[in-house]
Every structure is written in structure tokens, then in C-alpha cells.
Amino acid sequence: MQLISKTLQFLMLCLLITGTSCKEEYPDLDDGLYAEIVTSKDTMIAKLFYDKVPVTVANFVALAEGTHPMVADEFKGKRFYDSLTFHRVMDKFMIQGGDHTATGGGDAGYKFTADFHPSLNHDRGGLLSMANGGGFNTNGTQFFITEVPYPSLNAYDNEGNLKNCEQRGVSCHSIFGELVKGIEVQDAISNVPVQPRSNKPLENVYILKVNIIRKGSSAKSFNAAKVFEEELLNVEAEIKQIQEDKKSKLEEEKKEREDKIASASVGTKTMLDEYTSKTTALPSGLRKHVIIEGTGTKPKAGDSVKVYYEGYFLDGRLFDTDRVEIAKKYGMFNQQRMDANQYGPTKMLVSPDARMIPGFKEALTSLNVGDKTFFYLPSHLAYGERGNRGIPANTDLTFIVELLEIVKK
Structure with a gap:
């Protein structure tokens, strides 16, 4: 009787506290790591590919949760993406956010080398991918969400070889997630009126919050800050070796x-x-x-x-x-x-x-x-x-x- 009484008390407490806090969040989602992107247009849910591109996912998650080890002092301990905007919107292409200056030129005081996976290609809408300044080590806080396929952004060519991303005019962007809910929200944002020649929305579209959802033991044990610091060195060494091998191959071919x-x-x-x-x-x-x-x-x-x-x-x-x-x-x-x-x-x-x-x-x-x-x-x-x-x-x-x-x- 005492056990039943305590169970009833717990259930009543759940009802008193907003009526929802004891329910499982998004119960229809499979085990995995997710980003809930709450915008002024509605909410999108993206599944993050932490098993394929752990460094890029760790970068995004640590920024969202305020645990990133490399951000400038002004951003330490702060949820970076909350209250930012989608500052660049291009219909039939993508929506881009993650810049606290809303100019396309802002960052959080660091750049990092993204990791890539050959199975992840810009072959559909709803993909989360890193925006960068060209080259392997120019990634930071900015990301975009595709509306349509855009294969020229792929890091790998059609033969499965990593492209020469350091070459001017070559685009290499790391895909790190995909929308599983709210693709219509992406479409709504991509259709907002923009300023001529700047692709900046006439009225701000806000990223109100980015919440990270962990389902299953693997996702719950994903320590973004730790993964970023530990795995980044491996990615940098791997990319350096690829560049050296490519240089040697080009010299041989020449x-x-x-x-x-x-x-x-x-x-x-x-x-x-x-x-x-x-x-x-x-x-x-x-x-x-x-x-x-x-x-x-x-x-x-x-x-x-x-x-x-x-x-x-x-x-x-x-x-x-x-x-x-x-x-x-x-x-x-x-x-x-x-x-x-x-x-x-x-x-x-x-x-x-x-x-x-x-x-x-x-x-x-x-x-x-x-x-x-x-x-x-x-x-x-x-x-x-x-x-x-x-x-x-x-x-x-x-x-x-x-x-x-x-x-x-």
C-alpha cells in the first residue's frame, strides 16, 4: 500500500509540474542524438550523425549546450545558437544560420578541421551541413540546411575520393545531420522575402533555441566537449596525411x-x-x-x-x-x-x-x-x-x- 501511495504521489506531482515534464520527449524518435531547432516559424528536429562525423557533431552540440572548449571568453558557458537568426536564405538552395553578427562573417573565436564521411552526400533536402570559408580548416559555428540536392558541395567526388578542398573554387562541406521532423519549416523559411542581392531576410527569422535530445545509452554518453578535443587531433592528422598523399600523387602524375x-x-x-x-x-x-x-x-x-x-x-x-x-x-x-x-x-x-x-x-x-x-x-x-x-x-x-x-x- 505504501508503494502504491508513493507511485500515485509521483504521478500527481508530474501532473502538477506543467503536466508534460514527466512524459518522454518525442517518444516516436529512435535511439540517437538529435537537435531540436526551435525557430520563429516553428520547430525542426534533426538527427545528428555522431557515429560518422563525431568532431563536426561535437562542435555543434557543444556550441548548443554552452560547453565548447574553444570559444572566445565572451561565449563560454553560453548556449551559442539561442536567439540567433537565419541570416542567409536562398530559395531552392538552403537556409544558413549560426552567426552572432548576422553578416556571414562572424565566428566564435576559433576555426576547426571538419571530418567527412563518404556516405554523406548533398543529395536531398533537409541536410544539416557546415558552412565554411573554403578549405578543410575554415569551419566554425555557421551551418546550413539544404532545400534541394546540391552535389557540388560534396567533399567526395563521384569516385569516392576526397576532393582537393584547399583549391580555390572547390567546395567541401561536412554533412552532420538530417531533418526528421519539420522539413516544411525549412521550406517556409527558405521562402521568406529577402533583401535584393544579399539573401538576408527582410524580417528576421530567429533560432529561438537549439536543444540537444539524447535517446539511448550511446547518445547519452556522448560528451561533446571531450569528443571534440580528443578526436580533433586525429582528424587533423588524417587530413594532413591525405593532403600529403594527394600532393605526391599530383607530382607523380605531373x-x-x-x-x-x-x-x-x-x-x-x-x-x-x-x-x-x-x-x-x-x-x-x-x-x-x-x-x-x-x-x-x-x-x-x-x-x-x-x-x-x-x-x-x-x-x-x-x-x-x-x-x-x-x-x-x-x-x-x-x-x-x-x-x-x-x-x-x-x-x-x-x-x-x-x-x-x-x-x-x-x-x-x-x-x-x-x-x-x-x-x-x-x-x-x-x-x-x-x-x-x-x-x-x-x-x-x-x-x-x-x-x-x-x-x-
């Missing part, structure tokens, strides 16, 4: 490319010298030798044509081509160019007003369909005293050009 170019160029120089000896000089100084004589018509001024071209320095080195097999032979194949369909016959305009070097414009006017011709361009008919992207000033150039067809209008 040497292989240079050796391949040097080997191919020896035979090519002999060929170019032979062609040069057979050229006929035109009044402009352009020199021409027909390798294969075509039987087609000559294009008129204003016609568009399709050609194959190969451009060589006098020592036999290739500097440009639209032929895949030639690019590969000289170690100059570019996969991005291939992906953009920029190999293969090139469409050109036969005109004195065409945007190309003088010698090449003249060369096109001298060809018949089917001609494969060698041209020697003195520097004044090429890039002259200014040079151009890897071509030094006052450099003579050679081209092999094959006129395939006149494009019908």
Missing part, C-alpha cells in the same frame, strides 16, 4: 605527363621540321604545306566550317587540339573539356572579322573541303608581343588543320 610530352615531342619535331621545309610562303608571311589535298569546294567569306586542328610549338610540344586521340598522346587530355563536349570538330567562321589570330583566319580562307594542311605562323601572325595563356611573347607557332565540311545555313 612527371609522367612531362615524360609523355617529351617522348611524343621528339618525333613530332622531326615531322614539323620536314613539313616546314616543304612550305610555300604567302605574301603575309604565312607558310603553307598541303599534306592531303581535298576535292571539295572552297568556303566563301561568311561561311561557317568544321575543322580539326592541332597546334604545336616548334620543338614539337602540343599546346592545343580538338582531337581526343592527339590530346591523350601528348598527355594533355582534359576530362572537364570532354564532359563539356568540347572535343571533336570545331565550328569556325571564315571571315576577316572572326575572333581568332590573323594567321589562322588567313589559313582557313586558303583551304578546300578535304584539305589537311600544315601552316607555319610567324609570331606576328600568331599572338605577337603579348603572348597568350601559356604561349610566350614573340613565339612562332605551327598548326595542322583539316577542313571537314562547310556548315549549311
Whole structure:
């Protein structure tokens, strides 16, 4: 009877204290670590991937709970995210928060190296990911929540290799959670009116509170401050090793490319010298030798044509081509160019007003369909005293050009 009486007293006490405090918080959630993000638009619940990216999750949790060991003195012991805003909102992209200055340039006095996991990709909406300034060690307090897939933000490429995140223009963002409730809240925030060209909401959307919810023994034992300090050193060492390995690989690939170019160029120089000896000089100084004589018509001024071209320095080195097999032979194949369909016959305009070097414009006017011709361009008919992207000033150039067809209008 005494035990029953105490149980009844406990239940009555629960009812008296707000009527909810003794209920399990979000009973439908599975075991795990969660962030309850209470906003001025409503509440979102995110499951945090502490088993895959423990350092990045520990950073977020410690900031939310006011236990972060690296924050500046003014933020110590304070729940960092409470009362901040989503200062950057881009519809059909993401919402970003976590900056106490609401400018996009604020931090809490530290930067850290985030960890990444190859299974976590920006392939859907509702993902929590770290905002950063570019590079591995530029992460801090700012995070964003995706609205749509955005694979260019992934840290890993399609082959599962960690990208060169230190390279300018390369985006690498660490995903550390995903919304399991409140995806419609993310959508509501992403749709708020913003200031032109700044993506800052006209009216503040507040992060009222970020509460961390622990379900199950593993999540309850996750000590964010301790994990951050202990695991960060391992992540930094791992990233450093990856960078060193990548640097060594790039150096090896560069040497292989240079050796391949040097080997191919020896035979090519002999060929170019032979062609040069057979050229006929035109009044402009352009020199021409027909390798294969075509039987087609000559294009008129204003016609568009399709050609194959190969451009060589006098020592036999290739500097440009639209032929895949030639690019590969000289170690100059570019996969991005291939992906953009920029190999293969090139469409050109036969005109004195065409945007190309003088010698090449003249060369096109001298060809018949089917001609494969060698041209020697003195520097004044090429890039002259200014040079151009890897071509030094006052450099003579050679081209092999094959006129395939006149494009019908």
C-alpha cells in the first residue's frame, strides 16, 4: 500500500509540474542524438550523425549546450545558437544560420578541421551541413540546411575520393545531420522575402533555441566537449596525411605527363621540321604545306566550317587540339573539356572579322573541303608581343588543320 501511495504521489506531482515534464520527449524518435531547432516559424528536429562525423557533431552540440572548449571568453558557458537568426536564405538552395553578427562573417573565436564521411552526400533536402570559408580548416559555428540536392558541395567526388578542398573554387562541406521532423519549416523559411542581392531576410527569422535530445545509452554518453578535443587531433592528422598523399600523387602524375610530352615531342619535331621545309610562303608571311589535298569546294567569306586542328610549338610540344586521340598522346587530355563536349570538330567562321589570330583566319580562307594542311605562323601572325595563356611573347607557332565540311545555313 505504501508503494502504491508513493507511485500515485509521483504521478500527481508530474501532473502538477506543467503536466508534460514527466512524459518522454518525442517518444516516436529512435535511439540517437538529435537537435531540436526551435525557430520563429516553428520547430525542426534533426538527427545528428555522431557515429560518422563525431568532431563536426561535437562542435555543434557543444556550441548548443554552452560547453565548447574553444570559444572566445565572451561565449563560454553560453548556449551559442539561442536567439540567433537565419541570416542567409536562398530559395531552392538552403537556409544558413549560426552567426552572432548576422553578416556571414562572424565566428566564435576559433576555426576547426571538419571530418567527412563518404556516405554523406548533398543529395536531398533537409541536410544539416557546415558552412565554411573554403578549405578543410575554415569551419566554425555557421551551418546550413539544404532545400534541394546540391552535389557540388560534396567533399567526395563521384569516385569516392576526397576532393582537393584547399583549391580555390572547390567546395567541401561536412554533412552532420538530417531533418526528421519539420522539413516544411525549412521550406517556409527558405521562402521568406529577402533583401535584393544579399539573401538576408527582410524580417528576421530567429533560432529561438537549439536543444540537444539524447535517446539511448550511446547518445547519452556522448560528451561533446571531450569528443571534440580528443578526436580533433586525429582528424587533423588524417587530413594532413591525405593532403600529403594527394600532393605526391599530383607530382607523380605531373612527371609522367612531362615524360609523355617529351617522348611524343621528339618525333613530332622531326615531322614539323620536314613539313616546314616543304612550305610555300604567302605574301603575309604565312607558310603553307598541303599534306592531303581535298576535292571539295572552297568556303566563301561568311561561311561557317568544321575543322580539326592541332597546334604545336616548334620543338614539337602540343599546346592545343580538338582531337581526343592527339590530346591523350601528348598527355594533355582534359576530362572537364570532354564532359563539356568540347572535343571533336570545331565550328569556325571564315571571315576577316572572326575572333581568332590573323594567321589562322588567313589559313582557313586558303583551304578546300578535304584539305589537311600544315601552316607555319610567324609570331606576328600568331599572338605577337603579348603572348597568350601559356604561349610566350614573340613565339612562332605551327598548326595542322583539316577542313571537314562547310556548315549549311
